[in-house]
Amino acid sequence: MSTRHRPPVEARVYVPAPGEASDVELLPAGDVTEGVVRVGRTTRRPHQPQSLAVAEYLDWLEDAGFDGSPRYLGRDAQGRDVLTFMAGQCAGPVPEPWVQSEDLLASVARLVRRLHAASAGYEPRAHPFPERPSLPGHGLQDQARRTRPPEAGTLVCHLDVTPQNVVVRDDAAVGLIDFDLAGPATALRDSYNAAMHWAPLRDPADAWPGWEDVDPCRRLRIFADAYGWDEEERCRIPGFGIEAAGASYERMRHNAEVLGGGWARMWADGVGGLILRRRDWLDANAGRLVRALSG
Template sequence: MSPTHRPPVEARVYAPADGEASDVELMPAGDVTEGVVRIGGTIRRPHQRQSRAVAEYLDWLEDAGFEGSPRFLGRDDEGRDVLTFVPGRCAAAVPEEWVQSEELLASVGRLVRRLHGASAGFVPRAHPFPPHPVPRRADRHDAAELVCHLDVTPQNVVVRDGRAAGLVDFDLAGPSTALRDSYNTAMHWVPLCDPADAWPGWEGLDPYRRLRIFADAYGWDREERRRLPGLGVDAGTLTHERMRHNAVALGGGWARMWDEGVGGLILRRRRWLQANAERLLDALLA
């Protein structure tokens, strides 16, 4: 890949072009980041400690030819990060019925696979991602790290013509592994959870069929499929620790989610994965 010559991310200042639209549209608030607005063809987001690392990652994806992510344009005169607007449709906080489409589910798997291919080789040298105070436990399967999105929820996937076309909200991006990121995507989209915690209208979906659709579309190999239930249980333990830490240390949306019971949801998911491990493996390996 030959990188595009552009100023360093810290030096980019966004200046609106003459005649650029100035109407402000408040975008739906995410679980953590609030105050995101659309102005013309741009998205303005509050600057955060990982913003420069994310900007460097988005530059890499652009150079790699990945068309499904926003482009970092700089910071505006209010200090906000300015990104290109990715046109399309995203799910609401409670995803609508159209989000249940199996064709859409498969296209999400393919999009995430393309993202991981484009991410290969990226090392954020100028602006490393801030280390997490509750680190991921390494094991022999996780030696190779990959910068990933890590939050591919229905609300963060841009859909056009019934298929996943782009990803937004890279606030949680950082080093992980392709398997963990793709599992996390399946967790949201299948979804993999206690049926009591499914979104309204999603209770009747077949999680085993949907997991197989995602696995085939993403392209998990047989060993990765065998690892999935155990990986999900381990991920639940780590996620619970991180959510509890963030609620206390960072407050804001993290504290709100914790107060609303996300900790219990995570533990119920963990128990559901343990109880249904054999059925999940049958679906993945049949």
């Protein structure tokens, strides 16, 4: 490991490899960050308020021996963040049929588990993660008050393990990318979020084309077993998901209003309705989900 001669993240300058400037590829656009490109064996991303916090976390993961995240290499001459490019495939906006593989699903759960093990003990020092907006306690949150407010938590984790943010090789998850939403949370929050994206847990009316016949309960069980949720966590999942949907609805609305850009685009495209339908679906199927997870 090259940790001894690594300058602090804020002083790290990327020195280009010979010839890489002629090997440039625009990477598939996500919802929010624009202009992500591959240059040679690196990824270049616009520098963002959370970039240095993420960079320090990626250093910690490297030192912890975790091989499932990019390395932060510094900033290039244009000021962009430079990370190692992880070879493999990521899902497109509508996840392709290969994303349905149950072996892949289990490997995602194991990779998230390994991330959590590697993250244990990490405390941001020089560069804390930017505060998430504190959300007003009204509206949807009120309706969900029978459950507790989202736990703050102290385990730094990814928090956006979507099919588009997982690098896959030979039907197995080998990398997590796009740590833009990383920050302190809990293992259950991050693992639930990953399972929610990968099962996926959503109203059948919102199924991706080609995913209509996929059984989310079966897939949730596969994730639970591979990650290692205990019985108590399994029983909490529906309530936890309902609460998470409430928080997510408020956060998306806040981001759309305050940050605009891709957030406003997602909001205009109806992501709020999708989240509410997910919440109602979780509520209506709570018993079925717990039965699938237990026994």
